[in-house]
Amino acid sequence: MSGATVAQPADSAPIYHKAGSLRRERRRALIGAYIALAVFVVFFLTPPFHMLMTSLKSSAEIADLSGNPWIVSRPTLENYWALLSQGSYLTHFVNSVMVTVCVVAITMVISTFAAFALARMRFWGSTALATGVFLTYLVPETLLFIPLFQTIGGLGMYNNLWAMVLLYPTLTVPFCTWIMIGYFSSIPKELDEAALIDGANHFQMLWKIFIPVALPGILAATIFAFTVSWAQFLYPLAFLVSSDQMVLTVGIISDLIRGDTFQWGMIMAGALMAALPPLLVYAFLMDYYIAGLTAGATKG
Amino acid sequence: MAQVSLRKIVKEYEGGVQAVKGVDLEIEDHEFVVLVGPSGCGKSTTLRMIAGLEEITAGDIAIGGRVVNDIPPRDRDIAMVFQNYALYPHMSVYENMGFGLTLRKFPKDEIRRRVENAARILDIGNLLDRKPKALSGGQRQRVAMGRAIVRDPKVFLFDEPLSNLDAKLRVQMRTEIKKVHQTVRTTTVYVTHDQVEAMTLADRVVVMNHGVIEQVGPPQDLYHHPTTRFVAGFIGSPAMNFIPARLEQGSGALRLALPDNIALPVPPERTQRYTPYVGRDLLLGIRPEHLTEVKATGKQNIATFEAAPEVVEPMGMETLIHFWIQGAEICAKLDPAVPAEPGRKMTLAVDLNQMHLIDPDSGRVL
Numbered sequence: 001m002s003g004a005t006v007a008q009p010a011d012s013a014p015i016y017h018k019a020g021s022l023r024r025e026r027r028r029a030l031i032g033a034y035i036a037l038a039v040f041v042v043f044f045l046t047p048p049f050h051m052l053m054t055s056l057k058s059s060a061e062i063a064d065l066s067g068n069p070w071i072v073s074r075p076t077l078e079n080y081w082a083l084l085s086q087g088s089y090l091t092h093f094v095n096s097v098m099v100t101v102c103v104v105a106i107t108m109v110i111s112t113f114a115a116f117a118l119a120r121m122r123f124w125g126s127t128a129l130a131t132g133v134f135l136t137y138l139v140p141e142t143l144l145f146i147p148l149f150q151t152i153g154g155l156g157m158y159n160n161l162w163a164m165v166l167l168y169p170t171l172t173v174p175f176c177t178w179i180m181i182g183y184f185s186s187i188p189k190e191l192d193e194a195a196l197i198d199g200a201n202h203f204q205m206l207w208k209i210f211i212p213v214a215l216p217g218i219l220a221a222t223i224f225a226f227t228v229s230w231a232q233f234l235y236p237l238a239f240l241v242s243s244d245q246m247v248l249t250v251g252i253i254s255d256l257i258r259g260d261t262f263q264w265g266m267i268m269a270g271a272l273m274a275a276l277p278p279l280l281v282y283a284f285l286m287d288y289y290i291a292g293l294t295a296g297a298t299k300g
Numbered sequence: 301m302a303q304v305s306l307r308k309i310v311k312e313y314e315g316g317v318q319a320v321k322g323v324d325l326e327i328e329d330h331e332f333v334v335l336v337g338p339s340g341c342g343k344s345t346t347l348r349m350i351a352g353l354e355e356i357t358a359g360d361i362a363i364g365g366r367v368v369n370d371i372p373p374r375d376r377d378i379a380m381v382f383q384n385y386a387l388y389p390h391m392s393v394y395e396n397m398g399f400g401l402t403l404r405k406f407p408k409d410e411i412r413r414r415v416e417n418a419a420r421i422l423d424i425g426n427l428l429d430r431k432p433k434a435l436s437g438g439q440r441q442r443v444a445m446g447r448a449i450v451r452d453p454k455v456f457l458f459d460e461p462l463s464n465l466d467a468k469l470r471v472q473m474r475t476e477i478k479k480v481h482q483t484v485r486t487t488t489v490y491v492t493h494d495q496v497e498a499m500t501l502a503d504r505v506v507v508m509n510h511g512v513i514e515q516v517g518p519p520q521d522l523y524h525h526p527t528t529r530f531v532a533g534f535i536g537s538p539a540m541n542f543i544p545a546r547l548e549q550g551s552g553a554l555r556l557a558l559p560d561n562i563a564l565p566v567p568p569e570r571t572q573r574y575t576p577y578v579g580r581d582l583l584l585g586i587r588p589e590h591l592t593e594v595k596a597t598g599k600q601n602i603a604t605f606e607a608a609p610e611v612v613e614p615m616g617m618e619t620l621i622h623f624w625i626q627g628a629e630i631c632a633k634l635d636p637a638v639p640a641e642p643g644r645k646m647t648l649a650v651d652l653n654q655m656h657l658i659d660p661d662s663g664r665v666l
Binding site: 188190191193194195196197198199200201204208209212213215 | 351352353372373374378379380382383384386387388389390399400403404447451
């Protein structure tokens with residue numbers, strides 16, 4: 001007995017030592033993490049910072065090669081004013097908003113119904129169909145826009161803003177459906193069965209149970225549809241020619257680049273303002289977005 | 301309230317697997333019937349067919365005299381409690397309980413009255429504003445029961461409702477369920493794999509195995525008069541011992557010859573019943589509680605033999621001992637005051653009035 005008690009202090013010394021080394025290890029890991037994050041932040045924030053600096057410079061200062069590109073000597077908002085006071089930038093902005101709102105709405109309605117059907121209402125070929133939906137997402141738009149050109153031309157919608165509302169969902173619906181299939185599948189089957197017994201039909205089940213329960217997943221899909229639609233470049237470049245029909249992405253380059261004259265200050269100001277709406281949407285929905293993506297990832 | 305009739309119910313899955321093979325069962329109005337059996341015996345499938353969550357391959361199900369084979373779950377006037385509670389996570393307890401009534405367009409004050417009444421029965425009145433994630437397992441199970449009660453359906457269906465709870469809570473909720481049934485008297489079909497739950501709750505227990513009903517009867521009946529080896533072994537805890545035995549004609553009376561030269565006299569009142577089986581190799585079924593230390597009880601038909609326990613398990617209110625007779629593990633239940641040690645021989649008494657003889661080929665109790 002006494003031998004055992006005497007032995008204890010001798011045994012406990014290495015334990016304290018170990019605890020100390022654990023703390024040290026954690027500190028090292030933290031320092032490593034901070035360094036990695038700092039590199040990451042510098043790398044990704046450099047372009048926007050450069051854009052901001054350039055947008056605050058006058059054309060003369062931008063053209064002055066002797067100045068430092070990272071520092072503004074005489075900051076001015078003239079680029080912003082010029083963009084906002086001449087009509088076409090605002091037209092493009094409004095066009096982008098209209099197209100995006102319509103595309104997000106259409107996408108969410110179609111993919112919510114599609115995902116519910118594919119995830120829950122088992123029918124012949126539903127698994128193959130679900131895979132097929134995802135495969136269509138893998139076809140690159142650079143291949144698709146050639147046949148689509150004929151389709152849009154046949155519909156008489158060439159150089160028509162609303163053609164974008166038809167085209168973008170071909171990119172957004174497959175992916176959004178795919179994320180939501182994963183999310184809907186993670187909802188326990190007993191929940192539908194309880195709803196069926198409680199007296200719900202399939203539409204009520206979707207509306208009152210699935211949509212509220214899968215809201216994080218639906219928001220993740222919404223953000224995706226919004227981003228794709230807001231940032232889409234190839235289709236508007238191919239299908240829109242007149243300035244009044246253009247959306248921001250192509251409007252900025254077609255109006256502010258004349259031949260080989262680049263109006264850098266206004267281009268940067270325009271791009272920064274165009275980045276604001278996604279930034280706001282992300283900031284508000286970020287928590288949901290992450291929750292949605294991880295749920296889809298592990299259970300899909 | 302209603303009776304439930306199952307007539308030759310068959311469930312066959314794709315690929316020809318038969319989960320339920322022609323089940324016949326009449327459940328009376330107000331009755332509490334428990335379907336019990338090992339996993340894969342078809343009990344849950346049977347319940348889900350009554351609920352309308354599984355299609356019936358053949359046969360008829362009638363609730364309150366109306367055949368419901370092709371009627372969707374919402375029109376069968378049933379309520380179901382699931383193993384994982386299946387509460388709607390985005391709704392409060394109140395909304396969860398009232399959801400079925402809201403869908404059926406009940407007036408708001410009627411919903412309130414019914415939810416509050418059910419909450420009072422289940423003692424969850426203070427939880428009505430909470431979301432399910434803020435509740436403990438037992439509370440969730442109460443809410444799930446509340447959701448069933450407010451609907452005032454013809455039939456309650458329970459699908460292993462206590463399996464997710466810890467042992468103590470399970471016993472508590474078991475009493476709760478029985479109390480609720482005594483209050484509302486709704487016809488109830490309850491599925492469990494736990495024979496103790498089945499015995500304590502049921503008016504009648506239905507023991508299922510391999511998609512067929514082995515035996516139906518009140519709990520005491522199944523305990524004392526099992527008709528098959530499966531039921532004999534399934535009902536009762538610890539399980540009944542099965543010892544290979546040969547029925548022999550002794551001088552004037554029948555006797556059972558067990559391995560290790562143990563011979564037990566068959567009680568005279570059973571002689572007639574067992575005579576046709578003389579010379580056959582049978583199984584002696586005896587429950588641990590009927591295989592015990594020798595007491596000065598004066599009971600008749602007590603036979604004794606010697607055995608040395610290999611494992612001794614003190615349980616507090618009783619002591620279980622295990623020994624082996626030619627490969628057959630045998631368990632006996634002793635008074636805790638009786639000294640029992642592994643390896644030390646002791647005399648055990650068998651209450652032969654409680655024995656069962658089983659035909660090992662057919663599995664029937666003789």
